Every structure is written in structure tokens, then in C-alpha cells.
Amino acid sequence: NNALAELHIKKRQEIVVILRSLTTRIVVYLEDIKLGVQRLGAFDFIRAKARLASEWSCVLPSIGEDTRVKAAKHPLLADRLRAENKEIIALDYELHADQRLIVISGPNAGGKSVSLKTVGLLQYMLQSGFLVPCSVVSTFHLFENIFIDIGDDQSIESDLSTYSSHLKAAKHIINFSSSDTMVLMDEIGTGTDPMFGGPMAEAVLEEIQKKGAYGIITTHFSNIKAKAEKLEGVINAAMLFDVENLVPLYKLQLGQPGSSFVYEVAANIGLNKKLIKRAKQLT
Known part of the structure; x- marks a missing residue:
């Protein structure tokens, strides 16, 4: 041993x-x-970037003063739909001096948030040196700042509710936005009483417009849709819905606000017809 x-x-x-x-x-x-x-x-x-670009069919778009994107696709959604033998519906959008902010409205699960996330993801990918999944004829403007308010950032540790977290994000966006900023805000003004959340969201939209920022804002609030019609450089857009078949079409149409189709969506998911009828009576 x-x-x-x-x-x-x-x-x-x-x-x-x-x-x-x-x-x-x-x-x-x-x-x-x-x-x-x-x-x-x-x-x-x-x-690794080249392999990713090949797998996602990415291209190198042009860089210019305006953003004019054709056939943009969210790559993760495209992968999921491909696995289900489904085709993704591509997104076309433009951001320029006459159309700096797009206010998207429409039904729940109709594609508003996905459209917003697609815009943000492609912009961030390109500005991080990645090729992007869209048409090669697309043009992107490179922004100095990209400000995002998506999801629920409530925090027990920080004593933040859903609404106060959105207000905190809005405060930062308003304070630091400029004409070289992209702003992406999902469901602006939600998380509190619509009677007060709506006007607050309207005021936030006015301030962002005054700053000359570019971007996408989604909403269900009628006053925000109405305000978008009055503000220079702001345009309404709708996620289309097939009323006859009660299904979203996932297509973005510029120039008009969309309806939330509350009762149609409720019927589509199988909610009790009597309940829906009663809700209509209470409207």
C-alpha cells in the first residue's frame, strides 16, 4: 500500500x-x-449569425431616412407555425415624417401585440448586426434609442402595480424620447379604471407625438383612436377580423381604427350565448 x-x-x-x-x-x-x-x-x-439568417430566410435591407418594410415575419412565430404546417401572414409597415406613429387597434388575439413585437424584434436585430426576416426591398432607419413597454412589470419588491409600472415606463419614454427614437407601447393606458386610464394614455400619446418619436402603439381605448385621427404624423391601423366566420385574419390595414369585436371573440371561444346576450343588453 x-x-x-x-x-x-x-x-x-x-x-x-x-x-x-x-x-x-x-x-x-x-x-x-x-x-x-x-x-x-x-x-x-x-x-452562428449566418446559420440563423439561413434558417430564418433573413436578408440585408437598405438603410435610409425612412422605414418601409415589406413581408416582415416574426421568426419564432414562423418556426412554430411551420411546425404546425401553417403559413405565417407577413407584415408590411412604414414609419416616416408623415406617418411617425401607428396606433393599432383590433380584437384580442388578433395580432396587435405580435405586430408590435415583430417591428421591435426586427429593428433590434438589425441594429445589433443581424440580418432580418423580411423582403430584400425593405428599408430601415437606424434609431438612436428604442424604448419598449410590453407586458406586466408589476413587482412586489419594488412596490409597483401593473398600472404604476406602465406609468414609470411612460415617464422614461416621455423624458428621453426624440425624433431619433422608436417607441413601442403595448395596450397603452391599461391596468386601471378606463375612465381615468384612457385620458392619461391620451396625454402620453400627445407628449410622444410632440417629441417627434416614431413607433407603434396598441390600444383598445376609443379616445386613443379618436386622438390619433387629430394628431399630425399619427395614423390609425386595424387588425382585420372575419365577422362571418368569427376568426381574426392577422392582417394589418392602415388608415382606419379597428374594433375589439368583444362579443364575436367571446362567441368564437364558446362563451355561453345567454351571457353574451346579457352583456349586449348591458352595453
Whole structure:
């Protein structure tokens, strides 16, 4: 046993001697090794971006003063639908001096948030050096800032409710927006009494418009749709809905506000007909 233990010790000592010898030989090439590691990392990153671009059918669009995008697709949604043997409906949109802000309205589950996220994701991908899934004839403007308010950021730790978290985001957006800012706000003004949340959202929209920012804002509030008609550089858009078949079409149509189709959506998911009828009576 003692002899075996001594052999193990000698083995470890010999390993140390070999490692020291190797270290002494290669230390003179340390800077070259560091440079090689950096280059390998860069090549691996470029290759990964190229593979992603190939898998998602991405292109390099033009860069210009305006944003005019054709056939934009959310890549993750496209992947999911492809797995279900379904075709994604591409998105066309434009942001320019005469159409800086697009206010999207329409039914729940009709594609408002997906449209907003598609715009934001493609913009961020391009500004991060990635090719983007859209038509090659598309043109993007590169913004200095991209401000996003999507989802529910309520926090017990920070003592933030749903509405106060949205107000905090709106405060930051208003304070730091400019004519070189993209703003993406989902369901503006929600999380509180619509009687007060609507006017607050309207005031926020006015301030963002005054700042000259560009972007997409989604809403269900009628006063926001009405305000969009009056503000210069702001346009309404609707997510289309097939009333006859009670299904969303997931198509964005510019120039007119959309309806929430509350009762149609309720009927489509199988809500009790008597309940829907009673809701109509109470409207």
C-alpha cells in the first residue's frame, strides 16, 4: 500500500513537471494564443449569425431616412407555425415624417401585440448586426434609442402595480424620447379604471407625438383612436377580423381604427350565448 501511495505521489509530481515544462514553452506565444481565441470567438459568432439568417430566410435591407418594410415575419412565430404546417401572414409597415406613429387597434388575439413585437424584434436585430426576416426591398432607419413597454412589470419588491409600472415606463419614454427614437407601447393606458386610464394614455400619446418619436402603439381605448385621427404624423391601423366566420385574419390595414369585436371573440371561444346576450343588453 505504501509503495502504491508513493507511486501516486510520483505520478502527480511528474504531471506537474510536464505541465510546467509545457507552460514554459508556450508562454512566449501567450499574446498570439489570446488573439487566436478572440478571432475564433468572432468567427464562431459570425458563423452562428449566418446559420440563423439561413434558417430564418433573413436578408440585408437598405438603410435610409425612412422605414418601409415589406413581408416582415416574426421568426419564432414562423418556426412554430411551420411546425404546425401553417403559413405565417407577413407584415408590411412604414414609419416616416408623415406617418411617425401607428396606433393599432383590433380584437384580442388578433395580432396587435405580435405586430408590435415583430417591428421591435426586427429593428433590434438589425441594429445589433443581424440580418432580418423580411423582403430584400425593405428599408430601415437606424434609431438612436428604442424604448419598449410590453407586458406586466408589476413587482412586489419594488412596490409597483401593473398600472404604476406602465406609468414609470411612460415617464422614461416621455423624458428621453426624440425624433431619433422608436417607441413601442403595448395596450397603452391599461391596468386601471378606463375612465381615468384612457385620458392619461391620451396625454402620453400627445407628449410622444410632440417629441417627434416614431413607433407603434396598441390600444383598445376609443379616445386613443379618436386622438390619433387629430394628431399630425399619427395614423390609425386595424387588425382585420372575419365577422362571418368569427376568426381574426392577422392582417394589418392602415388608415382606419379597428374594433375589439368583444362579443364575436367571446362567441368564437364558446362563451355561453345567454351571457353574451346579457352583456349586449348591458352595453
